[in-house]
Structures are given as structure tokens and as C-alpha cells.
Amino acid sequence: MQPSRSQVTERNGLFELEAGTDVLDSPRYNHDMAPTKVHERTWNKWHITALWIGMSICVPTYTLGGVLTAYFGLSVGEALLAIFLANIVVLIP
Known part of the structure; x- marks a missing residue:
């Protein structure tokens, strides 16, 4: 289950968005344009x-x-x- 509110977390000086339903349900949100997860940054x-x-x-x-x-x-x-x-x-x- 997704959290209802999005949160920004910091990992080793890098910031990551944990998208909640407030963002995921928005008509302006698209998985293709979502911020890159820290483990995906190469x-x-x-x-x-x-x-x-x-x-x-x-x-x-x-x-x-x-x-x-x-x-x-x-x-x-x-x-x-x-x-x-x-x-x-x-x-x-």
C-alpha cells in the first residue's frame, strides 16, 4: 500500500522522492517522467x-x-x- 503523502528522503547526499497517492493520482504525474531512484543513478x-x-x-x-x-x-x-x-x-x- 502506498503512503498517502509523498516524502523526500536523503541517502548519502542524494535526494529521492517516495511518491504517495497524492502524487500518483495526479493527472500531471507520469512514471516515465518520475524522478530517478537513487539505486538507478549510474x-x-x-x-x-x-x-x-x-x-x-x-x-x-x-x-x-x-x-x-x-x-x-x-x-x-x-x-x-x-x-x-x-x-x-x-x-x-
Whole structure:
């Protein structure tokens, strides 16, 4: 039997939703979109790093580099440094 109220539990710094009938009966709840259980989370820091690098090396990054050099007068090294620092800032949160 499911509990009537949902609860959020913490396990080793990871949070997990124990869905109750208040959530399960909602028309907005879908098992496909439900939060992943702690034991189902298989990604480690290398998976996250690969995702971040893949998101950093993309066409808009190259476009930004071209704009920084052509319109703002930065050297190639300065443009690369600016893009690298911006990606680090995005990574921090």
C-alpha cells in the first residue's frame, strides 16, 4: 500500500522522492517522467564531465569565437580564454 503523502528522503547526499497517492493520482504525474531512484543513478563524475565537454564544444561556441575576434578585436588566444572562462562559470552551479 502506498503512503498517502509523498516524502523526500536523503541517502548519502542524494535526494529521492517516495511518491504517495497524492502524487500518483495526479493527472500531471507520469512514471516515465518520475524522478530517478537513487539505486538507478549510474552516472559518475566522468559521465558529467563528458556531457559538459560535449555541450561546450559546439557550433555556437565557434560562432562566439569568430564574433569575439572579428567584431570585438580580441586575439584568438583571448577569445579562447574568454570562452573557457564562460564555460567554467556555467559549470560552477
